[in-house]
Amino acid sequence: xxxxxxxxxxxxxxxxxxxxxxxxxxxxxxxxxxxxxxxxxxxxxxxxxxxxxxxxxxxxxxxxxxxxxxxxxxxxxxxxxxxxx
Numbered sequence: 001x002x003x004x005x006x007x008x009x010x011x012x013x014x015x016x017x018x019x020x021x022x023x024x025x026x027x028x029x030x031x032x033x034x035x036x037x038x039x040x041x042x043x044x045x046x047x048x049x050x051x052x053x054x055x056x057x058x059x060x061x062x063x064x065x066x067x068x069x070x071x072x073x074x075x076x077x078x079x080x081x082x083x084x085x
Contacts, residue, residue, distance in 0.1 A: 011019075023033035 019033065020030055023030045026033060028036070
């Protein structure tokens with residue numbers, strides 16, 4: 001079961017009036033209409049975000065394996081940095 005939270009938002013009067021009209025056309029309360037619109041906006045925003053690429057190869061299932069960064073090179077670079085300090 002979803003927990004509902006009460007909040008106060010400040011919006012211009014014209015936007016509130018348009019929202020109230022659209023909610024009435026949809027047979028929803030203003031609160032329910034705004035909640036649905038926010039859920040849609042969040043889903044769209046998340047779907048636009050690119051999937052972050054993994055720096056050292058693909059470790060997820062069902063993904064094409066990419067060439068991994070050679071472990072020996074990584075370790076050698078680490079030692080060089082550590083010794084040069």
